[in-house]
Amino acid sequence: MIIYRYSVADIEREREKRMSESAYRVETTSRLAQWRIENLASCTYRKSDPFKIGKWNWHLSVEKNRILSIKLYPEVSNITRENPPIASFIIRVISSVGDRKCLVHPEVTDKQLKNNDDFVWAIEVPLTGKFIIDVEFLDLKTSSPNGAEPCSIWSEGLTQRQSTGTALSSLGRMLSERIHTDIVINASDGSIPAHRAVLASRSPVFRSMFSHDLKEKEMSAVNISDMSIEACQAFLSYLYGNIENEQFLTHRLPLLRAADKYDISDLKEACHESLLEDIDTRNVLERLQNASLYQLPKLKTSCMRYLVKFSKIYDIRDDFNAFIQCADRELIAEIFNDVLATWKGF
Structure with a gap:
């Protein structure tokens, strides 16, 4: 019989590992993505794990200097290079403690996103403690190869x-x-x-x-x-x-x-x-x-x-x-x- 022995330090290390992994995970449903930020005090930059919405894998990133910058962009891949997404979305930052204060960026409509500088949201309001970055995708389109109007991927039913x-x-x-x-x-x-x-x-x-x-x-x-x-x-x-x-x-x-x-x-x-x-x-x-x-x-x-x-x-x-x-x-x-x-x- 094998006896496994764990110390308190082992358990604490495993807990910290899991918390560290979850710090980069974005939760998704069909058209909604949420990234929970627990604490930015220990770093000035954080990039999420890839998450899939539509045909593309996406990333969110946050950078904290004098202001907080939030970026949304597709992961570099063949499909992104050949047919970058044309996205319509609403992005919010929601305080997850207290009165759940919410900052909302004006609705983004039909914006082509190729790299990590195509959408940047600079927030001057100071944010402390836990908050949630909430992205609601209203539509995702791809360019038509024959030069016609871009077509929504969600209308191809x-x-x-x-x-x-x-x-x-x-x-x-x-x-x-x-x-x-x-x-x-x-x-x-x-x-x-x-x-x-x-x-x-x-x-x-x-x-x-x-x-x-x-x-x-x-x-x-x-x-x-x-x-x-x-x-x-x-x-x-x-x-x-x-x-x-x-x-x-x-x-x-x-x-x-x-x-x-x-x-x-x-x-x-x-x-x-x-x-x-x-x-x-x-x-x-x-x-x-x-x-x-x-x-x-x-x-x-x-x-x-x-x-x-x-x-x-x-x-x-x-x-x-x-x-x-x-x-x-x-x-x-x-x-x-x-x-x-x-x-x-x-």
Whole structure:
């Protein structure tokens, strides 16, 4: 039997090693990066470990002389040299003690970043103690090789790529030109002719409707009264394979409800993945509620992490107070358990 013996000094060295490693680690979610600075008193310069947002690895650095300078830049690589990111972002410095004082740089829009001098934020306000550098990426674009307008990497969605090819184009024409339609979809404020065979092939719920002696089979109509005509058109466009990305993004939540109701797993997963990409303070509570309602574990985890790990719960106190008055009790308990666990570990 091997007996391991550790001294207090060994344990303290291991603790200091881990703290030193964490001092350079940047925590990230889909479009948000946070670097926690514990103490700059012992050094005048610090550079973070690389962290990935979009296609690129990034670095943050801080330099303290008479003023504090913060830099954000992509890591040097072939992809950076050949196609440097064109970034839109908001960067903040948040005091993590006391009243959580926050300094916000004016929004940066469509700035090409190639090296560590392309974005420098000089802060003259003295900062002491612990603080957080918070970078929220609003968009990342790449230059088009043919000289066209730069294209957002987040608009190149799976849904648009799935809507290609001759067969899908033909299905789309069947819907848009109403070729041999044999059923009507009644939305809350209008109707759209469609095809039983297409609906039945895409949804087991529709297949069951049309295979049994239900009113939908007899009346040749399906009532979807909880969707607007625009959302219903987006729903049918997805089923026929010709949905546009902007149409999909506009109607993600009603599409999610329809996917769950009619058991269309690929649409549900497409909505799930898309909703992960742009969580922010304006939508995080609604998305958390939907993640809980429709059992979307990755979205739920990301929303909880955004609120608790990244401390965004403090930025939406009034909305959160209203949210906890009507949200599911189990969900509220999970949030408070995460808050308590984070406080203990900080």
